[in-house]
Amino acid sequence: MMAKETELNALLQKYDEFVNLKLKPNLKTVLDARDELYNSISNYQKLKQQIELIQQGEHKELKTMVDLGSQFFVQAHMPDTTYIYVNVGFGFHVQFTLDEAKVFIDKKEQRLQSSVKKYSDEADKIRAHIKMVLEAMAEALESAKQS
Known part of the structure; x- marks a missing residue:
């Protein structure tokens, strides 16, 4: 009985290490990359709004603050x-x-949205793996209790 318990603990520790040392860091990396893309999309949208304001006001020159x-x-x-x-x-x-810039921004946003979708899909896969491993751990514990 003691050998089975030790074996189970070793297996659960392997699963736990896999989740905490591999899957969770991978998930964080993917989500950080996706957030960076969202930030880029936001910046392009702001630029497009500024271009439209310049065009609406028909400003030939402009004073602004630059970061x-x-x-x-x-x-x-x-x-x-x-x-x-x-x-x-x-x-x-x-x-x-200004018109060329708006066309470029629209195309760039579409490409960035496509990349966001890929990162979101990858994050969903990693979350599913985490859930699957946690369920396997719970199942192993449950079967140990019944033995």
């Missing part, structure tokens, strides 16, 4: 709002007209 990072803002003056530079990824910025 240089770490919530450090400086005042910026745009003498010409005909063109805008948009971060297209990998450290590259492309000069677009």
Whole structure:
């Protein structure tokens, strides 16, 4: 009887380690990556709204505050709002007209939403694995109690 109990404890510890050292960190990584994509989508949506405001007001020049990072803002003056530079990824910025920028942003949002869906699906799979392992642990405990 003692050997079975020791064997069961070892098995439960393996399951527990698998959940806590493998599955949960993987889930956190996937959810963090998804949250980063949501943040990017939000930034592109804000940019699109700003472009639309510029177009509606027909502003030829603009004064604004620009975040240089770490919530450090400086005042910026745009003498010409005909063109805008948009971060297209990998450290590259492309000069677009306002209409071109809106088209790019729409396409970029669709691609980012597709990536969000993939991360969400992956997170769901990991959650299912966690649930399955926890159910297996409960089942092993239940069968040990009945023995």
